[in-house]
Amino acid sequence: MSDYIASIGLEVHVQLKTRTKMFCACPVLDEGEPNTAVCPVCLGLPGGLPVTNREAIRKTVLVGLMIGSEINLRSAFDRKSYFYPDMAKNYQITQQFSPLCLGGVVEINVNGQTKPIRVNHIHQEEDAAKIIHFEHSSGIDYNRGSLPLMELVTEPDMSTPDEAMAFLLALKEMLVYAGISDCNLEMGHVRCDVNSSVRPVGTTELGVKSEIKNMNTFRGIHRALTYELQRQISVLRAGGVVEQETRRWDDDAGVTLSMRSKEHAHDYRYFPDYDLPPVVLDAVTVEAWRAELPELPAAKRARFMADYGLPEYDAGVLVADQDVAAYYEAVAQASGNFKAASNWVMGEVLRALGENNLVIGQAKITPEALAKLMGLVEAKTINLTVAKDIFQILFDKGGDPEALVREKGLAQVSDVGAIEQLVDEVIAANAKVADDYRGGKEAALKFLVGQVMKLSRGKANPQMASDALTRKLGGAI
Ligand code: ZN
Numbered sequence: 041m042s043d044y045i046a047s048i049g050l051e052v053h054v055q056l057k058t059r060t061k062m063f064c065a066c067p068v069l070d071e072g073e074p075n076t077a078v079c080p081v082c083l084g085l086p087g088g089l090p091v092t093n094r095e096a097i098r099k100t101v102l103v104g105l106m107i108g109s110e111i112n113l114r115s116a117f118d119r120k121s122y123f124y125p126d127m128a129k130n131y132q133i134t135q136q137f138s139p140l141c142l143g144g145v146v147e148i149n150v151n152g153q154t155k156p157i158r159v160n161h162i163h164q165e166e167d168a169a170k171i172i173h174f175e176h177s178s179g180i181d182y183n184r185g186s187l188p189l190m191e192l193v194t195e196p197d198m199s200t201p202d203e204a205m206a207f208l209l210a211l212k213e214m215l216v217y218a219g220i221s222d223c224n225l226e227m228g229h230v231r232c233d234v235n236s237s238v239r240p241v242g243t244t245e246l247g248v249k250s251e252i253k254n255m256n257t258f259r260g261i262h263r264a265l266t267y268e269l270q271r272q273i274s275v276l277r278a279g280g281v282v283e284q285e286t287r288r289w290d291d292d293a294g295v296t297l298s299m300r301s302k303e304h305a306h307d308y309r310y311f312p313d314y315d316l317p318p319v320v321l322d323a324v325t326v327e328a329w330r331a332e333l334p335e336l337p338a339a340k341r342a343r344f345m346a347d348y349g350l351p352e353y354d355a356g357v358l359v360a361d362q363d364v365a366a367y368y369e370a371v372a373q374a375s376g377n378f379k380a381a382s383n384w385v386m387g388e389v390l391r392a393l394g395e396n397n398l399v400i401g402q403a404k405i406t407p408e409a410l411a412k413l414m415g416l417v418e419a420k421t422i423n424l425t426v427a428k429d430i431f432q433i434l435f436d437k438g439g440d441p442e443a444l445v446r447e448k449g450l451a452q453v454s455d456v457g458a459i460e461q462l463v464d465e466v467i468a469a470n471a472k473v474a475d476d477y478r479g480g481k482e483a484a485l486k487f488l489v490g491q492v493m494k495l496s497r498g499k500a501n502p503q504m505a506s507d508a509l510t511r512k513l514g515g516a517i
């Protein structure tokens with residue numbers, strides 16, 4: 041590969057998170073009986089008239105704002121004509137001539153290097169219905185027909201499969217964060233057409249590209265690109281020419297296969313959709329929408345490192361989920377101990393969430409309660425072992441940590457007299473080990489401290505227990 045450079049561009053279709061479809065009032069159903077969310081408009085019956093879903097427009101504009109696109113205040117819909125049962129009207133409503141968002145940049149990070157990937161445009165369109173193949177027949181589910189999609193088209197700025205993967209992950213993170221889409225890949229919320237070409241090092245003109253259609257897993261895209269780039273290089277090395285064509289990825293065989301060449305390319309006969317008025321926005325509305333945007337992950341990570349002094353690793357883990365990040369900030373502010381708050385949230389909180397398959401909103405422990413619990417450890421009222429037990433109770437049932445410590449009598453025993461009494465009992469019950477220690481076996485002390493902790497049911501202050509033991513045993517030498 042070293043004597044060739046690859047250029048990769050993506051066309052990413054994303055299903056927007058809206059209540060209703062792109063041009064009718066049918067609900068958006070990810071699951072459900074086929075053909076139950078349909079109406080004359082999305083079935084393309086004569087007389088059905090489309091009405092633009094404003095929330096879909098708003099969401100696409102938000103994506104444009106996030107990546108620094110120019111928002112086209114007057115965009116319009118066009119018809120892409122083709123004949124296939126997944127589109128009952130025999131045309132798809134899309135934006136060919138004046139898309140909603142123009143330009144923009146998504147920054148990716150690969151091997152510690154930041155690289156800007158330019159976006160050509162984002163347009164609004166409707167999805168096609170889903171064709172399901174049975175053994176001897178096929179069925180069509182029009183529930184998916186006319187769902188709202190945005191299609192983001194990049195420039196061919198990526199040069200490795202890793203960069204393409206990084207781009208998709210960065211885009212997905214942003215879209216999920218801002219509530220644009222759930223980006224559930226299994227549900228087909230994100231589907232890509234992958235364009236790629238190679239050219240010899242030292243040349244500037246892009247090579248002939250191929251397009252791999254309809255990829256719906258990031259891993260599949262990575263594998264398909266790895267194969268496809270190698271295939272193109274092999275063709276060129278053998279003195280051949282790469283054909284401009286559409287290919288498909290056969291995941292089982294691990295190869296791309298030709299679907300149709302340039303001569304057989306579709307002529308979609310795009311023309312303006314006269315059923316739909318242009319989408320007219322004003323700058324004031326767009327600015328109001330911009331104000332609703334959340335802080336984006338990259339900015340939040342930078343702020344967590346600057347404001348809370350967190351390592352990059354902590355910032356990355358905490359920011360990955362917007363609600364976890366907010367929870368962390370509340371704990372950090374209530375406790376005033378930023379790094380300890382990070383340790384608790386990354387450790388106990390995320391562990392408990394994972395084990396119980398919950399999201400942070402379902403945890404019963406409030407950020408204030410966790411901060412109080414941290415305060416009890418810091419004040420040495422309880423030790424870390426007891427704190428983790430209390431955490432589990434608070435996580436499951438909620439409540440006040442101080443009240444729990446009182447109720448359950450869990451406060452650390454820091455009373456010298458009480459600890460000495462425990463130590464005497466332990467020495468009496470473990471005379472042999474005590475002798476070993478007296479005889480110079482240092483490790484015996486650890487065992488004895490453990491026995492004191494056990495006897496106190498974890499409540500003894502371990503440092504004080506250790507001190508009392510050395511005092512008593514040392515004195516007998
Ligand atoms: Zn409908």
Ligand code: MN
Nearest residue numbers: 053134165191
């Ligand atoms: Mn499209």
